[in-house]
Amino acid sequence: MLILAALALAQSAPQPGPMQTFGDWVVACDNGKRCEMTSLLPEADIGAEGDWQISVVREAGPTGLWSVELMGEVKPGIRLSIAGSDAASASAVWRGTEFSGGQALAIVRAMVNGRIAQLHDARGTLIGRVSLTGSSASLRFIDAQQGRAETVTAAVATGARPASAVPAAPAIPVIASVRPRGAAVLSPATLKQLWAESDCGENYDGDGLPSVERHALGDGATLALVPCGAGAYNYSSVPYVVRGGKAVLAEFDSPPGWGGDDGPPMLVNAGFDPTTGELGSYAKGRGIGDCGSSETYVWDGKRFRLVGARAMGECRGSTNWLTVWRARAVPR
Structure with a gap:
């Protein structure tokens, strides 16, 4: 029955999910409410090809997890640091795969009030920066699209409502x-x-x-x-x-x-x-x-x-x- 229902859903015209730009970030959610945000070059650098990017993904549903990925000349041992207020700091070392679990959650929480993401090589030399302008608004957008506002699962629009209040991920068409x-x-x-x-x-x-x-x-x-x-x-x-x-x-x-x-x-x-x-x-x-x-x-x-x-x-x-x-x- 589930397959038949999904096949029936597939008969309707596709309605791609929304995309929005906030400062130096673009965020989009698909029809399954999986959301991703990615960094852009700051306005002053338009016309140059970016060397470094950060991508942040959150899966849909009450238990939807975060993942964070670095893009560029990425090598194991590179350290990602989020700088801002005392409450907006996080640091993680790239091991060749995406940041997930507790590391990804710490990075996302720091991005809410962070100002800049810095990348250092294994010797501690600064090799890149990524603007966080607009990242907090992008995270709030994800909260809204996934129905997380005012719940304990929200990144920005946090509240006391339990995770069970978050809608399940919609089924994608078959x-x-x-x-x-x-x-x-x-x-x-x-x-x-x-x-x-x-x-x-x-x-x-x-x-x-x-x-x-x-x-x-x-x-x-x-x-x-x-x-x-x-x-x-x-x-x-x-x-x-x-x-x-x-x-x-x-x-x-x-x-x-x-x-x-x-x-x-x-x-x-x-x-x-x-x-x-x-x-x-x-x-x-x-x-x-x-x-x-x-x-x-x-x-x-x-x-x-x-x-x-x-x-x-x-x-x-x-x-x-x-x-x-x-x-x-x-x-x-």
Whole structure:
């Protein structure tokens, strides 16, 4: 019954979770109420590529735990220290994996009133700083999104209500997917149709038409990705599904980040995994990849269904895009 209920839930259009910027931090929660916040470069340093980042995750539900991760040229022995008031201090040594348990909790508690996070190497030399401006507001956002306000589990909006008052983590959708099988078939006539209907050939006048990428979807269906122009670091393609020699635009339960109501769905830097059947789109806002959006889909026999979405709306040095949607694909 639980699987049937989750499958029914998956029929509705995906509603990605919220994302918010507070000072030098971005925070987002997905549809399962798992929340993550990540540091940005301060405004004065926009345009530079960040060397160090901190990511903080809290799982949903009454017993949801914290984890803290360092990102950059991280090596075992690096010490993370939170500086601020006497009550806002914590220190932990990186052992090669995320901080969890009591260490993560101490770091988070110190961040509430902390001013700066400092990183020292094993010899005690200062090697990096991460601004904590906005981290407290981000933690409060997580409290609100997960229903923790005024409970003993809150990071900022603490209160006397017990952990049992925190809502359980919502179930994520389960999607029955078709695993790829068979052969990818595109006849010369179908290729001609794809180029004519997509109008993408106009982007290659005089240069010759590039190859159309094709993948078997199963049950006689072929995914055709028609190249449709390129920039410095983004390569666009229009997806079609071909059956019995007839090509139609691919359908999505949640459209890719590019394209619009007046045009066809547009994948960016598309990739297809023939083993899992996952179709990905990854649109970068800048060449260094510190902002943009990405979507991952699976084929259910009729349309592509969203199983993962990540985003970063601030072009401020963070290559840690935050998850705003999750679903679980079950091969059928």
